[in-house]
Amino acid sequence: MKIFFSLFILISLAFAGDATIEVVKKADSLPSLAVEDASLSYNDTFKLRFFKSLVADLNVISLFNVDRHHRFADFDDTNVLVANKDMNYVLRYKLFEDDNKALNIEMILFHQNEVVFSKRYRVNNKNIYMFISHAMAYDINEFMGEPSVGWMKRKVIFSRIVAPKKSEIIIADYTLSYQHVIISGGLNIFPKWANKAQTAFYYTSLDSFEPTLKHVDIKTAKVKNIISSDGMMVCSDVSEDGKKLLLTMARDGQPDIYLYNTETKKYKRITSYSGIDVNGQFMGDDKIIFISSRLGYPNVFSKRLDNGLVEQLVYYGKANSSCSAQGHYVVYEARESSNAFSANTFNLHLISTETDFIRRLTATGVNEFPRFSKDGDAIIFIKNYKSQSAIGIIRLMHNKNYLFPLKSGKIQSMDW
Missing domain, CATH: 2.120.10.30 (TolB, C-terminal domain)
Structure with missing residues (x-):
């Protein structure tokens, strides 16, 4: 075990020093993350479109094994869904339209059933929803302390x-x-x-x-x-x-x-x-x-x-x-x-x-x-x-x- 750990350290240091050295990161070693949709406004087509965009962004930041099931939840529920209870992280968000027809999004991130991060977003035009999706993934990456994905x-x-x-x-x-x-x-x-x-x-x-x-x-x-x-x-x-x-x-x-x-x-x-x-x-x-x-x-x-x-x-x-x-x-x-x-x-x-x-x-x-x-x-x-x-x-x-x-x-x- 000590030999394996030493080799892992050497490979990690070499990779950190030279990105031309290829290291395959096993997907199983990544923490799991599920996404819960608690949206109040918009039709099912738009909800699914946003969900897919967010899942794609979360995959691209490459920090999690992202569950692809589109599940719905109550935003104010203090517990994650039963289906997600074994996940390392759960991201819950709520899409809603305000009186000015702007798209608003509230996001909370659970870890071990505790809220560890939250943020709100707003754009005047719902058709640029993908930029909020990108921003959410960016902010989660920052919260996790990873190198910037600006x-x-x-x-x-x-x-x-x-x-x-x-x-x-x-x-x-x-x-x-x-x-x-x-x-x-x-x-x-x-x-x-x-x-x-x-x-x-x-x-x-x-x-x-x-x-x-x-x-x-x-x-x-x-x-x-x-x-x-x-x-x-x-x-x-x-x-x-x-x-x-x-x-x-x-x-x-x-x-x-x-x-x-x-x-x-x-x-x-x-x-x-x-x-x-x-x-x-x-x-x-x-x-x-x-x-x-x-x-x-x-x-x-x-x-x-x-x-x-x-x-x-x-x-x-x-x-x-x-x-x-x-x-x-x-x-x-x-x-x-x-x-x-x-x-x-x-x-x-x-x-x-x-x-x-x-x-x-x-x-x-x-x-x-x-x-x-x-x-x-x-x-x-x-x-x-x-x-x-x-x-x-x-x-x-x-x-x-x-x-x-x-x-x-x-x-x-x-x-x-």
């Missing part, structure tokens, strides 16, 4: 192809339960949040003579042109302070990466290569990572902004076409099959610049456009499999993947 409350922005040369830019929650079309008409692609507050975004419009980068202020609905370029124009990353952009432009016929200053409106060429350099991502203040064909096939490289030093980062895969960085971690897409007569597999892999470990994060389909959450706790990505697009979430420290399918259309690109 990314659950952030919005996703993506471009959806709806017809040939036509797309929509949509703002959604991470589960795609909420979707708001903010740009429609024409071919508008590669949306990118312009700031941490998610009050503005950039996107590429292909409707004019030259590909044009545009900026949209969500609050004022004001759209302005930023910069145009022949052949290619993509904003692939925005600095933490929102003052610098990494752009891919093909001003000399070949795509290269440029650094654009949003205050001075001036740009500086970062890469200069006769092949292809695209998809630049900030890796701290003095380094970027990007995709380059300088080995004869797409691969991931880094470049220091102070001395210009270029370094190959990835040695696995022969077609590594997208990437994202967070601290010393890099997640990238790699083609793992080469079949001329059927669909190929593109998987995501995680590496650390400080070790030699490689961790494969996906197994089937086409997995692309990975993006780290701001805290590095999770990775969001696009999965295309069997003619369906989905948003995927990878919980790195819990070794779990979750998929949220798009009902129609195909996701072209997205940002978190």
Whole structure:
């Protein structure tokens, strides 16, 4: 027993130090949690919709074995339902509509039949109920003392192809339960949040003579042109302070990466290569990572902004076409099959610049456009499999993947 405990400590410490080491957490070791619905208002369809959303969020935080039975209870009952008496935790909530037609929710969390946490929520529009569901899961995660899952409350922005040369830019929650079309008409692609507050975004419009980068202020609905370029124009990353952009432009016929200053409106060429350099991502203040064909096939490289030093980062895969960085971690897409007569597999892999470990994060389909959450706790990505697009979430420290399918259309690109 002592030997097993020592090995567990060693594995835990190694994993805490390097997320590329894969540790499978047994579901049976997680505490159980049941959900009790004590709603007073709304029809059964809406009650079930909210229940399913909440159960999904509770599963995503990966702290519990969540019971999926939809049971009803009296909110003021001091005891949990008999069916839930053996559960480690019981979450009870009450949906009710106030005089202003706003959605209100009261929540209490039981542990060993004692209330250990409670909170109230209110939104004016019941159609955005999923954001309360996300907030409830976030608050329970905080109460349990776990690392923040603030990314659950952030919005996703993506471009959806709806017809040939036509797309929509949509703002959604991470589960795609909420979707708001903010740009429609024409071919508008590669949306990118312009700031941490998610009050503005950039996107590429292909409707004019030259590909044009545009900026949209969500609050004022004001759209302005930023910069145009022949052949290619993509904003692939925005600095933490929102003052610098990494752009891919093909001003000399070949795509290269440029650094654009949003205050001075001036740009500086970062890469200069006769092949292809695209998809630049900030890796701290003095380094970027990007995709380059300088080995004869797409691969991931880094470049220091102070001395210009270029370094190959990835040695696995022969077609590594997208990437994202967070601290010393890099997640990238790699083609793992080469079949001329059927669909190929593109998987995501995680590496650390400080070790030699490689961790494969996906197994089937086409997995692309990975993006780290701001805290590095999770990775969001696009999965295309069997003619369906989905948003995927990878919980790195819990070794779990979750998929949220798009009902129609195909996701072209997205940002978190």
